[in-house]
Amino acid sequence: MADRRIDPSHDEITAPAALPRPGGIAARARAASAPAYLEGLNAEQRRAVETIDGPVLVLAGAGTGKTRVLTTRLAHILTLGLARPGQILAVTFTNKAAREMRERIGGLIGESVEGMPWLGTFHSICVKILRRHAEAVGLKRDFTILDTDDQIRLMKQVIQAADLDDKRWPARQLAAYIDGWKNRGLTPDKVPSGDAYAFAGQGDELYKAYQARLKTLNAVDFGDLLLEVIRLFRENQDVLADFQSRFRYMLVDEYQDTNVAQYLWLRLLAQRPEGAGPPNICCVGDDDQSIYGWRGAEVDNILRFEKDFPGAVVIRLEQNYRSTSNILDAASHLIAHNEGRLGKTLHTQGDAGDKVTVTCAWDSEEEARLIGEEIEQLQRRGESLDDMAILVRASFQMREFEDRFVTLGLPYRVIGGPRFYERAEIRDAIAYLRATLQPADDLAFERIVNTPRRGIGDATVRTIHDVARARGIPMMQAALELTESEELKPRARSSLRALLDSFARWRGQLDALPQAELAAIILEESGYTEMWQRDRSADAPGRLENLKELLRSMEEFESMLGFLEHISLVMDSDAGGDEEKVSLMTLHAAKGLEFGTVFLPGWEEGLFPHQRSLDENGRAGLEEERRLAYVGLTRAKRRAALFFATNRRIHGLWQSTASSRFLDELPESNVEVVDTGSLRTSPSGYGHSRFDSREPFGSTYSTPGWQRAQRNKDRAAVRNPWNEPPLIEGEVLARSTGAESGYAVGERVFHQKFGYGRVSAVDGNKLTIAFEHSGSKRVLDSFVERH
DNA sequence: TCGGTTGAGTTTTTT
DNA sequence: ACTCAACCGA
Numbered sequence: 001m002a003d004r005r006i007d008p009s010h011d012e013i014t015a016p017a018a019l020p021r022p023g024g025i026a027a028r029a030r031a032a033s034a035p036a037y038l039e040g041l042n043a044e045q046r047r048a049v050e051t052i053d054g055p056v057l058v059l060a061g062a063g064t065g066k067t068r069v070l071t072t073r074l075a076h077i078l079t080l081g082l083a084r085p086g087q088i089l090a091v092t093f094t095n096k097a098a099r100e101m102r103e104r105i106g107g108l109i110g111e112s113v114e115g116m117p118w119l120g121t122f123h124s125i126c127v128k129i130l131r132r133h134a135e136a137v138g139l140k141r142d143f144t145i146l147d148t149d150d151q152i153r154l155m156k157q158v159i160q161a162a163d164l165d166d167k168r169w170p171a172r173q174l175a176a177y178i179d180g181w182k183n184r185g186l187t188p189d190k191v192p193s194g195d196a197y198a199f200a201g202q203g204d205e206l207y208k209a210y211q212a213r214l215k216t217l218n219a220v221d222f223g224d225l226l227l228e229v230i231r232l233f234r235e236n237q238d239v240l241a242d243f244q245s246r247f248r249y250m251l252v253d254e255y256q257d258t259n260v261a262q263y264l265w266l267r268l269l270a271q272r273p274e275g276a277g278p279p280n281i282c283c284v285g286d287d288d289q290s291i292y293g294w295r296g297a298e299v300d301n302i303l304r305f306e307k308d309f310p311g312a313v314v315i316r317l318e319q320n321y322r323s324t325s326n327i328l329d330a331a332s333h334l335i336a337h338n339e340g341r342l343g344k345t346l347h348t349q350g351d352a353g354d355k356v357t358v359t360c361a362w363d364s365e366e367e368a369r370l371i372g373e374e375i376e377q378l379q380r381r382g383e384s385l386d387d388m389a390i391l392v393r394a395s396f397q398m399r400e401f402e403d404r405f406v407t408l409g410l411p412y413r414v415i416g417g418p419r420f421y422e423r424a425e426i427r428d429a430i431a432y433l434r435a436t437l438q439p440a441d442d443l444a445f446e447r448i449v450n451t452p453r454r455g456i457g458d459a460t461v462r463t464i465h466d467v468a469r470a471r472g473i474p475m476m477q478a479a480l481e482l483t484e485s486e487e488l489k490p491r492a493r494s495s496l497r498a499l500l501d502s503f504a505r506w507r508g509q510l511d512a513l514p515q516a517e518l519a520a521i522i523l524e525e526s527g528y529t530e531m532w533q534r535d536r537s538a539d540a541p542g543r544l545e546n547l548k549e550l551l552r553s554m555e556e557f558e559s560m561l562g563f564l565e566h567i568s569l570v571m572d573s574d575a576g577g578d579e580e581k582v583s584l585m586t587l588h589a590a591k592g593l594e595f596g597t598v599f600l601p602g603w604e605e606g607l608f609p610h611q612r613s614l615d616e617n618g619r620a621g622l623e624e625e626r627r628l629a630y631v632g633l634t635r636a637k638r639r640a641a642l643f644f645a646t647n648r649r650i651h652g653l654w655q656s657t658a659s660s661r662f663l664d665e666l667p668e669s670n671v672e673v674v675d676t677g678s679l680r681t682s683p684s685g686y687g688h689s690r691f692d693s694r695e696p697f698g699s700t701y702s703t704p705g706w707q708r709a710q711r712n713k714d715r716a717a718v719r720n721p722w723n724e725p726p727l728i729e730g731e732v733l734a735r736s737t738g739a740e741s742g743y744a745v746g747e748r749v750f751h752q753k754f755g756y757g758r759v760s761a762v763d764g765n766k767l768t769i770a771f772e773h774s775g776s777k778r779v780l781d782s783f784v785e786r787h
Numbered sequence: 788t789c790g791g792t793t794g795a796g797t798t799t800t801t802t
Numbered sequence: 803a804c805t806c807a808a809c810c811g812a
Binding site for chain 1: 788795796797798799800801802
């Protein structure tokens, strides 16, 4: 990869006014008076900030000050007056990142520049564009955005309408397919035939039907936000041209996480007419931290950047400011096992620090105990709990730690997990608001029509539904007409009548009352609040609390509509107390964070790397797991402690496990295998039993996992073939990918576990098979036979 | 309308 | 093994 060095005259081109030649007194004067925000940047960072013309790819390794560079770059463009805030497109992946960037830019250039309107997530920017041009893609301006839950309910209806058994063909699965297609930018007519065949042989038909339903509901799902804007751009050159010229500078964060649809979206915006010069697009990312392939991210986008944007300048940020060299070297050595990297060599000027530790535990319980003890020890030494984190591969691992911490009385916080707006009570409340504001919102209406119970059962709902479908009117209107006929039972009829009256009344108050006040009235009068007040279950008080929080956060918005808009895209719960706590989260959730001490439990084959990742994606899956390991290690500033257990309960069964191959891939000079004996003598008093009782049979060090770890200390040791870790299925897959299977699409096959089915797609030796009784699955060809 | 039973799924998760 | 959702019977 050839870095194109910066042209020395570059500064002059981009600076607002012509400046004297570099090297002279004036240049020195200019350097001295360089804006304060440039101070303290290293050479590469500064280059990344100042190279503002043309395509730039910034490869920002872990801990190299990426966010700082990004925000400084934006501040720089604004300060030089090269663009007004409204002419800069800055895309992030999460709302959190967008918020952070906004705050930091504000901090750099003062409050003088008002917020940038086009700084946000792909999705929020798309909403903004779509609201302006909704009609052009067949939507009304006030279209609703469905979340995953709505999507699945809608798909269920579509599946049922197609006369399919929604048991055998679960809506969730269809949702996954459609999501995948949308991630790849595929509209129903573009779905490849193999894929289309996948879901009961009518994947594309159902996709089409689903899209049609969305249009009649005046709704879009998350994927559509991107796709509809792409369609808008493609079909309306003038609209596209307008945005192309508007965005003089484009900036994309976490470029390694973009999917095909997002890529297409960017490509459209970055297109420049013949002879107009290259676009000023800057993509920032780290191919080594691409960990979202499973949800459609294409690392390829970043690997291909220079091809997509000829003449691109590639800048590598390799100076790490976060970790000690032991941690950094361990991580670098590990990630070097991946192929197809752009390649970076991180270095640090910091101390060597402690070595990365590897500890073997007998089982997951002991693992949690050891980590708990170590945390307490650090705490006694005066380290803050806020500066410690446990990063797990899968969320089920968290429970063991939570149990342990509760026992110890150790305060902890779980990061991630279900979001605020995903909770049932919040979604119900929002459904009430949506139904009030948008009478045509069938999904919202259906959700709360019988919540709380008001005697409008399934039968009634189905009647309403049928009438609405038959006449092509919204359900609420259908319901209204039904209450005026004799079709419904008196009881259902009267309570439906009452509900509709209420909605009409609330709607009448929309302009008269502040939204939060009206919302409170709606929740009160509908009996929703009362429902939870009467609920005697343990979580009812919490739910009421959440509802209050919802009302509180509503006050900050101009209107109810504005609030609904916000909540469908944003709304994350940042409920953090001020007490010091240990953080507990998945490795995925940890990206972008850093901690003094990081505990990484569960480094075992099958768990990490995860079996399913290997099974489904072979070598690519393994590499993504390895990147995940890399992300985990590089979160640590001073200490990284790895653990593996020789026994773990998986789906209820105790299994003995082999230590992760990733442990073998660490450089021995930076790793220390910990003698658990020293930890055992700590006066904890808890849960020694299992460990101690095993003592007479020999120490922990006789376990296979431990011995394996020991052998790693001496890499010269010859491994007996029978001592190799058990061959993992995915490994075979990884090795043999590329070998064509002898099967063809459409062939009928038999599988031991899933029965009969038809091959719907062939990918090397991986087959996608639509089974007659178990839906569609991906399996290895060796597991099926022709029939 | 509730509650017990049955069955399916059990990696990662944003928007 | 365990959880959670959907379903069926009282």
